[in-house]
């Protein structure tokens with residue numbers, strides 16, 4: 001037999017997660033490349049469906065092969081390198097090959113779009129969990145092909161405008177409205193950049209003369225001729241960005257290219273401008289707020305080799321750029337680098353794969369590196385480069401802690417301490433601006449005492465217990481330890497022990513009452529409607545038309561307002577209490593970042609951090625802005641309690657609509673894993689925890705149970721997990737129980 005072609009079909013079901021062989025007539029065969037999209041007859045009825053060419057084997061084990069019907073366009077949609085990336089993700093994150101392939105493809109690529117010129121676009125977002133979306137997809141598949149296509153698109157994108165959904169899927173608006181009316185999708189609106197980049201408005205800038213530390217950094221990175229991972233560690237303003245601008249400049253001189261990843265939240269016009277001012281039209285920008293038309297234009301420029309630098313969010317790591325010379329990840333510790341869709345990849349791990357594939361350096365940059373990253377820099381796996389001084393000699397703001405327990409004793413039960421009130425008043429008088437930061441993470445899910453700061457924690461896992469309203473209980477979601485909800489603090493016997501709930505709006509009301517006449521800008525999910533988008537709010541604040549900006553995570557990063565002299569962190573320890581082993585590093589990062597918003601202009605800044613735990617090490621180290629001390633403390637804890645980097649975590653989540661069936665099924669899976677671990681001699685080097693109800697124990701009337709495995713990932717474990725997936729798909733239970741496996745998840749929810 002000749003002209004054999006290996007094809008991956010565009011079907012998400014696990015049972016067809018393998019390569020299918022086809023033949024092709026000579027004329028068609030000569031056009032096929034790895035990554036070509038083709039139409040093939042499939043299944044019993046020989047329905048024609050989409051597929052992707054992934055190989056040209058010499059022989060096939062199947063006797064009579066079906067023939068490929070047609071090729072969709074002469075241009076392949078991915079090359080060998082990106083296919084290798086897809087295979088890597090399939091392996092590492094236990095996904096199907098087709099969902100890995102779909103992840104490397106930009107949505108709607110290969111289709112021609114007109115440019116839309118609107119500043120605000122209406123569109124839709126997913127309104128259900130990914131697990132539920134995948135289950136629903138299978139239900140819809142044969143009944144409603146148009147709804148299926150729309151849902152597939154929405155699984156891959158945070159937000160898609162109405163017009164883009166219609167263009168990409170070919171459906172009418174009615175189809176989208178149907179999904180909205182079923183609450184599968186929800187309508188929303190985002191602002192898009194009119195043009196991704198206004199090149200003409202940006203003035204050319206040139207490299208600064210690097211200081212000694214920068215010079216060393218630039219040389220070390222540029223001298224690396226092979227694969228190697230660097231950690232560029234230094235406080236904000238120490239010149240890290242300038243270092244990578246100059247490293248990229250050197251690569252461009254050698255006709256090489258670069259990918260620069262930034263977290264969504266800091267992909268601001270300022271950072272784009274900085275790159276464009278150096279490299280002009282050689283820069284392409286990729287992020288989710290581009291219209292599909294703009295995104296497709298950017299991809300075309302990249303594919304045509306018109307671009308030397310791609311700057312973008314997480315998914316830009318899949319940019320089809322050739323001749324890569326360097327990959328840079330700014331703020332490498334950020335959560336947004338980990339995808340929550342299948343395959344749940346981490347951009348850092350994919351970047352490492354691509355850097356290795358191209359044999360080039362990877363640079364990770366941060367002022368507060370991920371604990372695992374810093375550990376690897378300590379143990380020599382990564383090369384550590386430190387920038388110890390701020391370039392402009394400006395001091396970090398002075399940080400003061402406010403003990404909120406004392407406030408309660410003094411009879412102040414409001415969210416804002418007397419001390420902070422005083423400082424806000426001072427700022428209003430002096431016509432200086434204030435940012436109030438509300439840490440929403442962990443609000444209302446944990447129980448804490450307002451008199452003594454006690455929080456209910458699991459003794460075995462040192463993680464806060466989660467409050468479950470349905471049965472008034474507190475549960476540890478790592479090991480399942482459960483107690484009745486507390487009415488009285490076990491430490492100080494105060495009745496003021498409860499779970500918390502505060503929103504941006506409440507803080508805004510409080511401020512307006514206390515300071516009549518002050519102008520505030522509350523910025524939260526609940527307050528940003530079409531009339532006041534984020535950028536409007538920020539612009540008004542920047543033009544000093546508002547006195548006080550109130551917000552959650554959005555106000556922490558990348559904002560540079562010279563007349564902000566005061567930052568108030570309303571509840572610094574909130575984040576500490578969420579039931580996640582990484583809550584410490586997130587809290588530290590947040591406090592450091594948000595305090596860094598103060599005093600960027602001529603007047604020195606100050607930050608007030610309200611806390612119920614002023615003696616907590618993490619809060620104290622954050623006050624001193626001492627990352628190293630924080631790291632040393634944290635790495636010890638991780639070692640003692642056995643968390644990454646000292647092990648990997650595999651989460652197995654089960655969802656179904658009846659509680660009993662899902663918990664007993666999860667128990668069966670646990671037994672299987674234990675037996676398999678025992679047989680393979682890995683039981684002693686691993687911990688199998690659970691099943692326990694997951695943090696969000698019921699969503700959309702589906703019960704969720706979880707098994708957590710702490711282990712050192714190896715091939716044996718991979719095989720056991722893959723066998724589990726295969727076995728699960730063969731059970732009758734798999735029809736109503738969904739099993740979702742995640743490797744080193746970001747959040748255990």
Ligand code: ADP
Pocket residue numbers: 208209210211214234235236237238239240241242243391392
């Ligand atoms: P980071 O990325 O660590 O926050 P940046 O690279 O943004 O630091 O540098 C902080 C500020 O100092 C920027 O305004 C930058 O333009 C400026 N800067 C950086 N390096 C130099 C240098 N060698 N000489 C003069 N100014 C510099």
Ligand code: ZN
Pocket residue numbers: 458459460461462476477478479480481
């Ligand atoms: Zn526990």
Ligand code: ZN
Pocket residue numbers: 449450451452453454489490491492493494
């Ligand atoms: Zn107490």
